[in-house]
Amino acid sequence: MSVRVRFAPSPTGSPHVGNIRTALFNHLFAKHHGGVHILRIEDTDRTRLVPGCEEEIIESLHYVGVEWQEGLGKGGPHGPYRQSERKEAGIYQPIIDQLVESGAGYYAFDTSEELTEMREFQRINKKPTGYFGGSWRDADAASVEKARADGLPGVLRLRIPKNETIVIQDGIRGRVEIDSNTIDDPVLIKNDGMPTYHFAAMVDDHLMEITHVFRGEEWISSAPKHVTLFNALGWAAPEFVHVPAIKGKDGKKLSKRHGDTACLDFRRAGYLQESISNFIALIGWAPGGDREIMTMDEMAEAFSMRGIQPSAGVFDVDKLNWMNGSYIRAMEPKALFQMVRDYSGCDENQDYWAEKDAPTAEAMKAFTAAAASDPVLAEKAIELEQERVGTLPEFGAACALFFEDEPEYDEKMLNKWKGKEHIPGMLGDFIASVEAMETVNEESLEQMIRDWAAANDYEKIGPIVHPTRLAMTGRKVGPGLWQLMAALGKETIIKRLTRGQEMLT
């Protein structure tokens, strides 16, 4: 049988990395087996619905490179793919009838007050909380009829068998056994007629012929309910694959407190698609072997359930930064330039940084302007900074030295070199040499500086290079001096060196 998997988010907010990682696993698994990946929307809870959320889901999926062949936006033979629409289409009704008829499901008419009271009682008596029968599981037909006739708002519950061992087959953990007496009777259909997850997700998985269900570890506790449902309906259950949670560095479940968690925030923060998907896939999954930097195709090739770790993984931003940097370094300078330009010029990204770190936002704007007025220099700047940058927004500040009219001098460096005797003359000599040069390039510049060093008996080149860099950029670190000067060009060299003479005297 060919593999069919699904990603089925609820439109209750922008998807976070945990959701997206599940989507990624689905995609990788489907691709590995040449199967089909379906996108379905589980919007049965109308009270929690967030408008515009579906777009964010799709955008997030695109960002990390997850593809699907059937479902939302694609159509397919098992539509509609929104559960609210499926309910409207009457898809669930025959199954509800079947459940009631067979006695596998039963109606319960407890009020919410009665239910909280029941739980309160259970709690006080140190009993497991839940609906283990209540007053309706074994109610006689007459009273159920009466309640229905009276128009009482009732729910449909699933009858979990007593004194049985429920076995669930988990793709990662293997066989898990649960005493059925510890499982309460879940609500299948709410009193507003909408199905719950327990009902709709299982029914849809069956109808859509899903073979493997990748879902968060938090579902493992309710898996027995799900296999009971499948059994009651006489259906074969798909294989459940409960993927481990993602924790923050403090070991707590990843949440807003840990910084960015929404998938799209990482795009705004300047992480490349390749590194985000590579990194996220590696939380809780190991491809085997020593490889870590992998393309989507390579990951799909290597993907298997066996490589998924049963324990929760930690989202380590340091490692993400490293990985992102290594993807940046692997890029063609031209493509990188285009990417940085698009990134820096995007309002959404600028707004993101304006709120988080204003100087970064400013630097992005400055770079955008500079790239527009002098794209050749800007591209050169990107190329020279490529080696030392971890994320896209960092290019703004890193490249600023190429465009500033009068760079601000690093105070420490200024104190260190200001007043040193050789500097004004040296800078003067450089100015004269550059003015006399026909072609100003890396070689001629390096030659000039080395010649000067030799002529003035300097063995080490540091006392020459450092103050010159300071004059050229105002900074103590940066790209190689001659590459830098060559990129800046004759006119700027002379201007900055002249200013350097004043500043350093």
Next chain:
RNA sequence: GCUCCGGUGGAGUAGCGGUUCAACUCGUCACUCUUUCACAGUGAAGAUCGCGGGUUCAAAUCCCGUCCGGAGUACCA
């Protein structure tokens, strides 16, 4: 409280009865390269595999207990 799932150097993972089983990546530190930072390269420190019992000729690997962590315990998903 009850149920379930986990626990390998600071972080992510490999190994899942015995042949480097204690390895790989990030991080840290040192050195090399070099005009600086970074990159790259080399090397170092760091885990007796949560703890205690068993099973076995042999356990990180199997079993039991215990501790710690996480998840669930909704007419939310």
